[in-house]
Amino acid sequence: MNKNTPAVRKYTGLFSAICGGLLISGTVISQRAVAQQPTSQINPCPSIYYEEPHNNRVLVPQGCPPNALTQKLAAQGMLPPPTAPATPAPSQIPLGVGGEAFGSEPLAVNPCPRIFYEEPHNNQVLVPEGCPPNALTQQLLAQGMTPGQAVPARPPVTAIQPPLPAEQQPPSTKIALANGRVNIRLVNDTGAEVTYEVIGDTPARSLAGKSDTMLRDLTTPVTLTFFREDGGLLQVNLQPSEETQMMEVRLNATTDVMEDKNTVRIQEDGTVFLN
CATH class of the missing domain: 2.60.270 (Mutm (Fpg) Protein; Chain: A, domain 2)
Structure with a gap:
């Protein structure tokens, strides 16, 4: 058959158009399939927060289930009120693999724990600068004295701390x-x-x-x-x-x-x- 006849050229062009359309459709479908694949999410509550020694040394980020240290400080009133639900969203459920939680900020220790406003501390201990005044701090301010003038600076905090007053228990x-x-x-x-x-x-x-x-x-x-x-x-x-x-x-x-x-x-x- 002569390849240059009008009929041959017609069928050849039609075949090329069909093949090109299939290639384009395949490319679009492939791109859509890739776009629809779920993106991996970084676990904000990695399991390392609940393993030793981190379980008793590191505060978990807001929104994560509390570990041992977070529970202990919360019981002492040394953590601020939570601003997020205690249980994470479904997308934040731990995946069972430890690692860094980028974008998650650990809880900050409350600089004004409620123990400063309970007896006997309310009338015996000066609150840190920037905290609402307790009874003792108010008395000193009423006398025209600043807390810094009333008592010497506190010694540096050491690893071992004396206990709270015995009369509390x-x-x-x-x-x-x-x-x-x-x-x-x-x-x-x-x-x-x-x-x-x-x-x-x-x-x-x-x-x-x-x-x-x-x-x-x-x-x-x-x-x-x-x-x-x-x-x-x-x-x-x-x-x-x-x-x-x-x-x-x-x-x-x-x-x-x-x-x-x-x-x-x-x-x-x-x-x-x-x-």
Whole structure:
């Protein structure tokens, strides 16, 4: 057949047009399919926030389920009121893979916790600058005194803090003293290293897991503080001895944030408080 005849050229052009249309349609369909594929979303509540040591050291972003540290600070009134729902939206449900949550800001610690406005702090502790005045701050302002003129600057915050005043809670136990002195046997039953300190008597020291130490001839009042180096929680058991001026403080691991304790105080009369 002669390829240059009008009929051949007609069918050749028609075939080319059909093939070109199929190619264009395929390209459009392919582009639409790609456009309709869901885009991956960054998890704003990664699982790393709920794993140790972050579970007890890092505040979760607004809108994420609270971890142990967030629950503890919220219970103490040290976090601002939430501005987002406690449960995340469906698109924010953790995917089971840890990682950075770009665009999510961690919760900020409330600089004006409600404890400043509760007794006895309301009449004994000055609020930080920028907070609403409590009763003590108002009294000083009424006398023409600024808080900075009334008290010296606070010492720098250290890793171990003294407890809150003992009169806020009932005593945990009581021991017999001799001349106002006490011996404490500190037992670390956890597998982690513990840092302890007798405020005003000893520097911060380390106590290895599954070991103990004896703190002798301490003059009351005594404040003993401790915390786990790995950020874990501590359950404390107090065991007064029948022997005069002797008490055992036994530390165990726990996962219950409400049982977590880090301070033992012994008063001049032998009354013991646990915080």
